[in-house]
Amino acid sequence: MIRIHFIVNPIAGHGRSSLTETLLELYFVRGVHQLTVKHSEYKWHASQLTRESISEKANIIVACGGDGTINEVASCLIGSTIPLGIIPIGSGNGLASNLRIPKQLRKALEIIKNQWTVKIDVGKINDRHFFSNMGIGFDASVIKHYESSQKRTLSGYVRACLISLRDMGQNQKLSVSINDLNHFVDPFIILISNSNEMGYNLSLTPKASLQDGLLDVLIVSKIGRMKMLWLGVLIILRKVYWLKEAKSFQTKQLQLSRNDKNYFESQIDGELQEIDKGNLNISIQEKSLSVLVAE
């Protein structure tokens, strides 16, 4: 018997999905698959449910949600032999899109039944993990406004970008140490990416790969408002490197530090996080998560 546990975020993707045990059972074989469906009730509950599923000896644990839910479930599975399944019912679904996991329920469940796995890299930031990307500056501000608007849609995302463009003015001098070189920056954005997709088919690091053992880093120093708009166009065209203030790096690890006492306001896999430390140590853990994908 294959024990498959589904951890469902009921509010992901505007809460439009209605994944129930009765619905899921239609796609599986009684006597071969044993299904358990759990619903998260609050932030970080999905992590707790995953830890319980591990002690209940689940053979496969499926994150049903967007990048935030995947982060909570997958963080508990790093280094484990239990593979992560994904049902992309989130809003942006960046990681699922990079892994070519379809949004159609039947096709996504087919991947889980087939049990074909690949190992992917995992990003580490101090004692937390990210699977898609993390960022500081403009994109953290976008996530802050996106989370506080009640509209988790592409138009809500565009609106959050416009509000963030209006608000970006504060200086935050940082030291970034990459590949033994120190860069002192007043960044508009720092994005550290494992995946080549941020969701909604957008990418700031189109060359990133989930399996290359490297983090792709984009640093854009402070720019004026016209250039910010031009950057928006370049993001859509996937040609951010055309901007002369944009610098790209590939590395296995980097450090960010700031001298003032402020916390780092950052986004990790699309969720706003306030990291109360003057130093961020960011690294890659190569091929440390098994994920179910199409063969």
Ligand SMILES: Nc1ncnc2c1ncn2[C@@H]1O[C@H](COP(=O)(O)OP(=O)(O)OP(=O)(O)O)[C@@H](O)[C@H]1O
């Ligand atoms: N019952 C719940 N009520 C409120 N928040 C929840 C609940 N269950 C999970 N969450 C939180 O919802 C947040 C958003 O989840 P998730 O990222 O999966 O969806 P999304 O934002 O729609 O998708 P994406 O990240 O792909 O845009 C996560 O931080 C998660 O911890």
